[in-house]
Amino acid sequence: MKKSSAIAALGALAQETRLDIFRLLVQKGPQGMAAGEIGERLGQPPPTLSFHLNQLRFAGMVTSRRVSRSIIYSANFKAMSDLLAYLTENCCGGRAELCAPRASAGCSSECAPPAPVQSRKSRRISV
Amino acid sequence: MKKSSAIAALGALAQETRLDIFRLLVQKGPQGMAAGEIGERLGQPPPTLSFHLNQLRFAGMVTSRRVSRSIIYSANFKAMSDLLAYLTENCCGGRAELCAPRASAGCSSECAPPAPVQSRKSRRISV
DNA sequence: TTCATAGTTCCATATTTATAGAAATATCAT
């Protein structure tokens, strides 16, 4: 994944209405949901909703298809997983053992907090 | 994870310099890196860098600790994994079998594109 | 103390992003 795509994806999701839209669509699954229904659920006026759906679409996080008068939006699951992979890429310099318990998908699950590092000489430090 | 935390995290990462910083720190692992070294690597003037480090810190994506004159920043791996979990939460309404091949961590790996939905009556549609 | 180093905060400016009314487009039913 290119950096610019990741920034676009993150930026698309970093807004309350759009995050709501995206999670709604993630939960809805591949069948998707019509723009109108999304707007009803989230209480957004059509132009505002359309703006946000466009942002998500340009960022590649959703796809759309017309069905009769409705436009059906669906989450782009591939884009989501690519983004997650990008964020965790080469975690801990490849030495995932530095990332504590159940570091399954290359560190993405759960990593140790950086507190108890002190590799050799235990050095006392302040925050 | 609360929605506001997710938005803060996504917003923090949705900016080129900050994404660079975060990925650098993810790859560096728990030992972290001094602000100065980050600035050198990314070619950012100190005030700009400090601004972005603060954004990441307020969003909970990095932690900082002082070591002598340096301030060492580290990625917050827990925050990252919480964010990833939030994004994929209840994927496909819990029926992860709707999300195609190797849907390991609740859909986060790879999900089917929404193209071949057509649950019952195969309806021809245009895009 | 004084100096050099490492970072931060303050501030003004520039840029980007969000909101929603009004008008326009597309589809379907009559």
Next chain:
DNA sequence: ATGATATTTCTATAAATATGGAACTATGAA
């Protein structure tokens, strides 16, 4: 055609975010 529904584009305005110079704070060394 005409009207109703579904959604978008246009537009102006408002709000949030990014940038970097100048000045400030904290730490350690001479």
